[in-house]
Amino acid sequence: MKRVIKKVAVLGSGVMGSRIACHFAGVGLQVLLLDIVPKDLPADAKPAQRNKIVNDALQAAVKSNPSPLYTKDALKRISTGNFDDNMKDIATYDWVIEVVVERLDIKQQVYEKVEQFRKPGTLITSNTSGIPINLLSKGRSDDFRKHFCGTHFFNPPRYLRLLEIIPTRETDPEIIDFLMHYGDLHLGKTTVLAKDTPAFIANRIGVFGIMSIFNNMEKLGLTIDEVDALTGPLIGRPKSATFRTADVVGIDTLVNVAKGVAQNCPDDEARAVFAIPAWLETMVNNKWLGDKTGQGFFQKRKSAGGEKEIDVLDLKTLEYGPRQKPKFASVEAAKPVEDLKQRLKMLAAGQDKAAEFLRHFHYALFSYISHRIPEISDELYRIDDAMMAGFGWEIGAFESWDTLGVARSTEALKAAGYTVAPWVEEMLQKGNTSFYKIEHGKRLYYDVASQTYKPVPGGDAFIILNHHKEKTVWKNSNASLVDIGDDVVALQWNTKMNSIGSEVLEALNKSIGIAEEKFKGLVIANDGPNFSAGANVGMIFMFAVEQEYDELDMAIRLFQNSMMRVRYSAVPIVVAPHGLTLGGGCEMNLHADKVYAAAETYIGLVELGVGLIPGGGGTKEFVLRAGDEMHEDEPETITLKNRFFNIATAKVATSGFEAYELGILRKGHDEVVLNQGRRIAEAKNAVIEMYNQGYTMPVQRKDVKVLGRSALGALYAGIHAMWRGNYATDHDALVARKLAYVMCGGDLSEQSLVSEQYLLDLERxxxxxxxxxxxxLERIQGVLKTGKPVRN
Known part of the structure; x- marks a missing residue:
């Protein structure tokens, strides 16, 4: 049967339930969020009183930072109620998700009510992270059990991409197939099929990793600050590293999962690692549970001067003290290396205490994951997918093992007293020296059961540019153009924060030329954490300080001409951004034929923050779009004002969906892709479609509507009001006036039609x-030194 999901009911409005509701509303579904009625209410209590728990929880979620919603309007799609008055309403819903407290008896009471009203065939799933899924469905009807399974989201559901699907022995296979597909395509998730084992996949490995770190840090005498410095971005893990992650997740949650594994996995060879250290038990008893109680491994306080400061816990004394910035020779040597895999190799070869810790960290992890197959997963790639999507790892555990050398690491870890599962030894004995390999642009994984390599599923829908290196068409030291099949090429670059400098612009122009000559079109994208943080401001600063204005003029012209080349090429060009897409990175998207943006794209023209205006065609493009959007039913300056203030306040869209509201993405033309991994394949398909429809190069515009003095006066008045209200500094006002002058087409006496080149010249x-x-220059220098502009 064809199953369509239009309405979702979420039972339980705690931290997870409210945010799951927000995510479903964010992707466009109607959501019903229910929770219990407060105790001891009078019989005549009004609905607002009866729904106080659910309404308070939803408001707390909406106010949380980062936002669980893609746009504020999504909140309108959530209605609230309570289990007593509104459980009957689930009869019209397509999917019911239970997210109540982690107690089997309470969950079963909720299911009892659900069965009274749920229509046959409706999906019913649980977000439990610890209770066996088979236990939850015990005693329910055949239809309930057939349509029931675990759907374990990770917190926060909008941002962590993992969705574990855990079937029971009685779950209909069609339901599992549907959820695996739906979670991927419609919820933007990495859907991982997990077995019904304690803590499933990600928490089993993740909590082992944390407990193993606790053990090793004590042996080596490391502090919390030192461990977090070693287990964060340095090794491809999130900034929250180990201890900050524990504070965010909740130390009680961490302890409960660890105890659950120790109690329910008697055959786990590393069971002793899950034993709770005395200092951790003390923290739980003291209610030092992390962010939820205001203190955990870290504690915020105000200094004598009223500034916020963070203290860190000393695990020996259990007292808080100032944070210390650790220094290790091996780390200082490896830190400047941009490539993660090269950095891991350097760290593993170090000779100090940090390197020793990281070696044992990896040995313990490699040993543990080898023994978890086939216990928690039959396929090793699922473990890597779960850790990357659920814990934000840049590369998976098996991929890390490949990076450090499987044979070499296996010998080293055995010499250090660790063990590996027999299948790893067998794999090596057969001459297979890696868990993954790339063949013809496809990624293969080692299948333990068949002892052969098989393609990772979904390869056609998930294009990873680094897997196409063998099909490199052209490259320079910072960028490469690769053939991604079907006569389409893709350009990616690898600079710090993927900034755009002269070599990237050279690659862009060269790639367009090659695509025009030999291919159907070009995709611009990359596999890094962010699309691009914008133009290389270091180069701008150098030219400006040395007063090399002719060189600077040439550089700006090159940037503008390159963006116009993106707009006016003989083949379709589609950009697929994700993550930070700022300044020049945003301008590239503004000039593309089409954009396929990941839902988590943070895009905007931010040049005002460094005392500049968008100089790569971004100002021109906003003027052009404003002119096209103006209509007779509104004062003409309204559209222009909105565009002006988006640039003047350096506004950044907090999602791909919000980029529509800011006028960066075009409604009905550009697309938002919920699953970030699919955006490059979607962009490629768009190139082919445009080419097959008979793509012709657009003609440069000479009819851009500008408003001249009438609008200029209105914008100057707005700038003056912001300056008088102390919302803008003197320099902010100066820059904004320059921006207004360009956006109005200069000091023209009346409304006029001008060319794009006219506006580009004003902009430059x-x-x-x-x-x-x-x-x-002070602002740019501040960004170069600290990453943040100076407010002057």
Whole structure:
């Protein structure tokens, strides 16, 4: 049967339930969020009183940072109620998700009520992270059990991409197939099929990793600050590293999962690692549970000067003290290396205490994951997928093992007293030296059961550019153009924060030329954490400080001409952004034929923050779009004002969906892709479709509507009001006036039609003049030194 999900009921409005509801509303579904009625209410209590728990929980979720909603309007799709008055309403819903407290008896009471009203065939799933799924469905009807399974989201559901699907012995296989597909395509999740074993996949491995770290840090005498410095971005893990992650998740949650594994996995060879250290038991008894109680491994306080400071716990004394910045020779040597895999190799070869810790960290992890197959998963790639999507690892555990060398690491870990599962030894004996390999652009994984390599499923829908290196068409030191099949090429670059400098622009122009000559079209994307943080401001600063204004003028012209080349090429060009897409990175998207943006794309023109205006065609493009959007039913300056203030306040869309509201993405034209991994394949398909429809190169515009003095006066008045209200500094006001001048087409006496080149010239002149301002240079210098602009 064809199953369609239009309405979802979420039972339980705690931290997870409320945020799961927000995510479903964010992707466009109607959501009913229910919870219990407060105790001791009078018989005549009004609905607002009876729904107080659920309404308070939803409001707390909406106010949380980062937001669980893609846009504020999504909240309108959530209605609330309580189990007593509104459980009957689930009869019209397509999917019921239970997210109540982690107690079997309470969950079974909820299921009893659900069965009274749920229509046959409706999906019913649990978000439990610890209770066996087979136990939950015990005693329920045949239809309930057939349509029941575990759907374990990770917190926060919008941002962590993992969705574990855990079937029972009686779950209909069609339901599992549907949820695996639906979670991927419609919820943007990495859906991982997990077995009904304690803690499933991600928490089993993740909590082992944390407990193993606790053990090793004590042996080596490391502090919390030292461990977090070693287990964060340095090794491809999130900034929250180990102890900050524990505070966010909840130390009680961590302890409960660890105890659950120790109690329910008697055959786990590393069961002793899950024993709770005395200091951790003390923390739980003291209610030092992390963020939820205001203190955990870290504690916020105010200094004598009223500034916020963070203290860290000393695990020996259990007292808080100032944080210390650790220094290790091996770390200082490896830190500048951009490539994660090269950095891991350098760290593993180090000779200090940090390197020793990281070696044991990896040995313990490699040993443990080898023994978990086939216990928690039959396929090793599922473990890697779960850890990357659920814990934010940049590469998976088996991929890390490949990076450090399977044979070499296996010998080293055995020499250090660890063990590996027999299948690893057998794999090596057969001459297979890695868990993954790339053949013809496809990623293969070692299948333990058949002792052969098989393609990782979904390869056609998930294009990873680094897997196409063998089909490199052209490259320079910072960028490469690869053939991704079907006569389409893709350009990616690898600079710090994927900034755009002269070599990237060279690659862009060269790639367009090659695509025009030999291919159907071009995709611009990358596999890194972010699409691009914008133009190389270091180069701009150098030219400006040395007063090399001719060089700077040439650089700006090159950037503008390159963006116009993206817009006016003989083949379709589609950009597939994700993560930070700022300044020049945003301008590239503004000029593309089409954009396929990941839902988690944070895009905007932020140049005002460094005392500049968008100088790569971004200002011109906003003027062009404003002119096209103006209509007779509104004062003409309204559309232009909105566009102006988006740039003047350096506004960044907090999601791909919000980018529509800011006018960066075009409604009905550009697309938002919920599953980030699919965006490049979607972009490629769009190139082929445009080519097959008979793509012709657009003609440069000479009819851009600008408003001249009438709008300029209105914008100047708005800038003055912001300056008088202390919302803008003197320099903010200066930059904003330059921006207004460009966006109005200059000091024209009346509304006029101008060319794109006319606006580009105005844009470039304003940009150049601002590069000569001392306060602009101070702002750029601040960004280069600290990553944050100076407010002057």
């Amino acid at each position: 002149e304003a940009f150049l003049s601002l590069c000569g301002e001392r306060k602009t």
